[in-house]
Amino acid sequence: MPAPLLATILALAAALANSRADCKRCKSTGLVACPEATRHACTGAAAQRCSIAASCVTCVGTHSVPCTKCGTADEAARAVAQDANRAWLLELVPIEAVLGRKLAHAKSAHFLLTFDVPKLDVEGGETLHGGLHLYLERLEQLFARFTADTGASDSDILGPTHALLWSKEADQEKAALAFTRQSSSTESKLMGKAPVVSIFYDKEWLHEEFELHQALVHQVTHCLLSNVWDGIWPGNIRGGWVDEGLAHAYEIALFGRVRHYCYVESDTILELARGGWEPEVRAAVERDEAPGFLGVAGKNTTELTPEDQLFAWSYVDFVLRAQHAHFGPLARAIKARKSIKEALAETLQLSPFQFEEAWRAFVKEHYALKEKKKRG
Ligand SMILES: [Zn+2]
Numbered sequence: 329m330p331a332p333l334l335a336t337i338l339a340l341a342a343a344l345a346n347s348r349a350d351c352k353r354c355k356s357t358g359l360v361a362c363p364e365a366t367r368h369a370c371t372g373a374a375a376q377r378c379s380i381a382a383s384c385v386t387c388v389g390t391h392s393v394p395c396t397k398c399g400t401a402d403e404a405a406r407a408v409a410q411d412a413n414r415a416w417l418l419e420l421v422p423i424e425a426v427l428g429r430k431l432a433h434a435k436s437a438h439f440l441l442t443f444d445v446p447k448l449d450v451e452g453g454e455t456l457h458g459g460l461h462l463y464l465e466r467l468e469q470l471f472a473r474f475t476a477d478t479g480a481s482d483s484d485i486l487g488p489t490h491a492l493l494w495s496k497e498a499d500q501e502k503a504a505l506a507f508t509r510q511s512s513s514t515e516s517k518l519m520g521k522a523p524v525v526s527i528f529y530d531k532e533w534l535h536e537e538f539e540l541h542q543a544l545v546h547q548v549t550h551c552l553l554s555n556v557w558d559g560i561w562p563g564n565i566r567g568g569w570v571d572e573g574l575a576h577a578y579e580i581a582l583f584g585r586v587r588h589y590c591y592v593e594s595d596t597i598l599e600l601a602r603g604g605w606e607p608e609v610r611a612a613v614e615r616d617e618a619p620g621f622l623g624v625a626g627k628n629t630t631e632l633t634p635e636d637q638l639f640a641w642s643y644v645d646f647v648l649r650a651q652h653a654h655f656g657p658l659a660r661a662i663k664a665r666k667s668i669k670e671a672l673a674e675t676l677q678l679s680p681f682q683f684e685e686a687w688r689a690f691v692k693e694h695y696a697l698k699e700k701k702k703r704g
Pocket residue numbers: 348351352353354355356357358359395396397398399400
């Protein structure tokens with residue numbers, strides 16, 4: 329670059345820096361809050377994009393406008409951010425086409441959430457926009473728990489999970505067919521490399537707000553486990569106990585009890601053996617009436633009887649609590665279609681018989697005889 333030109337550029341840059349340094353209106357950032365900001369302020373820290381904010385014609389989701397006092401905004405960077413938001417809004421058009429109307433969506437590092445519940449009875453969920461961000465936040469919290477328990481890193485996750493929450497049954501029916509490829513008026517999911525879960529917040533079933541959250545936790549756990557490492561759902565390759573057991577473990581960890589079953593293909597929510605499970609498992613072990621581990625561990629998710637589900641949960645609970653670092657490798661071996669014998673040998677160095685003995689001892693030592701008082 330010729331020296332005079334360089335000098336001119338440096339002088340201009342210095343002048344720009346000076347005018348920005350002096351600007352009190354924008355605190356020398358070159359940007360001030362979008363005048364529409366109060367109408368589309370996003371909450372929480374999880375969202376990378378939000379369709380409500382991105383639809384603002386004034387700022388296109390950047391939440392700011394150039395400061396007119398100093399005129400030093402980085403217009404190029406702003407245009408890049410706005411173009412990215414516009415492109416993302418276009419990606420959402422096929423989703424909205426199915427429902428025939430505009431919807432609210434937000435994207436985080438590991439999820440896309442389409443949220444259509446106008447008002448929730450929970451702090452932060454009083455508005456559609458608030459609920460959107462609250463649930464996106466909760467999805468990322470579940471993701472953090474899942475990766476801590478499985479040892480999976482971001483590169484082990486094959487793609488984001490798309491979650492859709494509806495306040496109308498008819499919308500669930502449309503979304504279930506289009507995005508989860510099955511008919512459902514309650515809850516449905518698509519497992520694998522690009523998981524999807526769609527849930528109707530039916531107050532006949534999911535009475536209180538936390539029950540919607542709990543349903544989402546259960547189903548998204550299935551999605552994440554199916555997605556991680558290989559895109560293979562363990563639930564239909566005789567790994568139902570890990571699949572359903574982990575979903576129940578998270579229900580119990582976060583909500584104190586189980587309300588949710590994937591008993592049949594369509595994920596009908598059944599009112600079976602609700603409540604804490606420790607005493608029931610403990611009692612069965614004490615009476616020597618627990619089903620054999622190999623019997624339960626040879627079934628698909630939808631083949632697990634309500635009783636099997638208790639034990640599926642308990643085996644997972646045992647590994648998570650007594651052999652935490654080995655849960656991920658064990659799940660991975662099962663997903664790789666290794667036999668249960670092989671999977672246990674290479675991860676826990678146990679035979680199925682030894683696993684069952686160790687589990688029995690764990691239950692006797694750690695499970696309560698009577699139900700503890702917990703939330704819900
Ligand atoms: Zn300024």
